[in-house]
Amino acid sequence: MQDAPKFEIHVPGFYGSVDEARQAKGMPVSELPPISEEEHAIARKFEMSDEDYRREKLVEIFGRQRMEARAIALGKQVEEILSALEPGYRLASVTWNFDTSSWRLGIETPQEKQNVVLSWELVADAMDSQTRSELQRLRNMVLFGLGRRDLIFEKRQ
Amino acid sequence: MNLAGSTVSFHLLPQGREALQGIVPGKDVLEGFVVQEDHLGVWLSLPELKSPKEVVLLKWEQFSTAILEYEPKAPAQRSPVGFGH
DSSP: OOOOOSSEEEOOOOOBOHHHHHHHHTSOGGGSOOOOHHHHHHHHHTTOOHHHHHHHHHHHHHHHHHHHHHHHHHHHHHHHHHHTSOTTOEEEEEEEETTTTEEEEEEEOSSOEEEEEEEHHHHHHHHHHOOHHHHHHHHHHHHHHTTOHHHHSGGGO | OOOTTOEEEEEEOHHHHHHTTTTSTTOSEEEEEEEEEOSSEEEEEOTTSSSTTOOEEEEGGGEEEEEOOOOOOOOOOOOOBSOOO
16 A cells, blocks of 8 residues: 655546546446435436436546546655755645646745646656656756756756 | 757757857857747746746747757547536
8 A cells, every 4th residue: 555645635626538438438337426416406407317427427536536646646756856855845735727737836945835837748748658858857847946957957067 | 849848959040149149158059948838939947047047038940950858758648528627
């Protein structure tokens, strides 16, 4: 079992993926999540059957799980980046911003708490590929966000 | 390819050398860290700039070639479906 992350994660908005929709569609009814009276009323309002609503709800659950897993993986990668810096840097939170499709990292530094914003695309490239060059891009953007340009150019100085 | 996050060597055209004369005089090849790219060009962090968060714009028409390390990456993600939550 993996250790619980030492940082907060927030994923207030997301979409289900095509694969998650397909997976939910193939689930037997007995394994679909239950719905509340309020959700039942919403389903009626949108002229959906309870079963269809429960499948949509399952897509949402899959999507949330995927985004939380992504937030944790990103956070652990950022913790590794910060661990190479001098003491006093700590990742406090990882937050998904649905409106801008970006991740916001709350990072405590020896001076103050700073927010570093990373695009969805940059994070996906790094976390999905795990190649050295993509992880280096992620590291560089975190360092730049923290005002540590010196570490991006250090090999060349 | 998105250059943001990469350190890249740009071969400057004459108009690029002239535009950056006050920051990096006499350089034919400019090495910088790409913070962002947009329709104007690439926004660069350079060791020569005063502030660690200061960036300079290198316009697309001011360089001829960009050189960087590259590794193939995963295909683009499929489009999402359903309602946003």
